[in-house]
Amino acid sequence: MFGSDSAAASNVSKKRAIDEAQDFSSSPRRSKRTRQSINVDDNDTDSTALESETPKKRARGIVTNGNATKSQKKGTEVKTEVEEEDTSEIIESKKYFKSVQTQRSPPVKDSREVKEEQIEAEKKETPSKSVTKKQASKKEKTAEMAVPLNVRTKGLQMFVGAHVSAAKGVQNSVVNSVHIGGNAFALFLKSQRKWDNPALQDDHREQFLKFCTDHQYDAAKHILPHGSYLVNLAQEDTVKAKQAYDSFLDDLKRCEKLGIKLYNFHPGAVGQSTLESATSRLAQALTKALSATSTVTPVLETMCGHGTTIGGPLSEIGAVISQIPKEFHSRVGVCVDTCHSFAYGYDLISPEGFKSFMQEFDDKIGLQFLRALHLNDSKAPRGSKRDLHANIGTGFLGLRAFHNVMNEERFQGLPMILETPIDKPDPAYSQAQANSRSKEGDNNNSEQDSDAPKMKKKNQPKKKPLGKAPPTIEDKSIWAREIKLLESLIGMDPESVEFRALETQLSEAGRAEREKHQEQYERKLETESKKKQKELGKGQKNLADMFQKGKKGK
């Protein structure tokens, strides 16, 4: 769901985005209103209301949301204020995130900066009101435009953002991150499902650097590109290993050209070989890449331990790093993916569990190597070893885990990247079609694991006329809300009424999905134990046979 094709989206989503941009725009009067209200009101509340409303409706939204800040507002009430285009289809998450966002949000430190961000965004493109929707839909959409879904919170020590699209050039990722109010972001530097890619264009590079300066992103600290899913540096096959290494090194060099110092990648898989040899191949490839570069830090991501993937247990990552010469250690990093580590089996929910995870990280790897986080909830239970990202607070991790994360002082200054699902059925299609589609959609989104199978999904065109694949659109306001939600957890008392209400609300929204995956997991465990018993039975029989034969032989 990430990457170039995610934003090379369907015409429908293009149209919608441009329609939105049009809706949000920016007659001088309106943008003045926007800025005024930011100074006066709680800014998130305001920007929620901004999402897709006419000024009149928005005013109504502000009143409602303003009142909602303390008392728990039911999703439906907020929903009616905001949804215009999406009346036919509203996914659950949208409802609760709307209300979640009205709950509490950190104050924006500097409203002047907020204004500047918005003016910047408005400058990018202000579709004239006289342009019809049809005309607008013909325009090429390269990056998010117009007024951001949420303004960025300034002055925090926690840098939260999402894996945004870099379609049509890396420079667009900057604007896309501004659009959702991210203070950090991830992107793919090139297509993650092709081996051959055009070189980084000079004009893209220059624009990227300029946008980073304009929007005050520290590329060295808060931008964390994600490596290709095709690359397995632990690969045994020498030809494939060379291909993987070349692509990896090419990405690292792109980072250096863009002033980016952190580069996240998956450690890879053992395949048919042994863990020891795979670890050693991975460490060797990394060492070689480190010698061939000078400023970038490759960051190994923790994994869920599915199949033969390396990096489930923290000790496996520690083992890789220990085989890299010390002179390079300042340029080696680790990224904790909350979904992956939890699905592998680590308890990140209880404060004690979280504390011992941090202790084990320090013991097996060393906290000095911790450079980034991927913030995802998990649709699958702890220990399931399934990579299924859920929206924050709706999965098995729940809001408590993210409270631990957002209040962990040792995470200050690190990029924290959301990779949560934002696809939803395309509301442009009829309800009936949507109903029949949603079953397939479930399969696509939930049955397949979040990372590798994404590629499979990607090989299909995102939108087929009326074919099998259900057309989906991306709802980036989900990220905008999740960023604010996470930021709001900083300093929040987890025993407060406020926290408990949020926790319950989000948990309820994810209940059905969790139950489904709990059942799947239990069925799998059952099958496995039956298989084991069968094998055990066979083994005993074989032993008995051998014993018999042995007797006869003597």
Ligand SMILES: [Zn+2]
């Ligand atoms: Zn991740």
Ligand SMILES: [Zn+2]
């Ligand atoms: Zn994942």
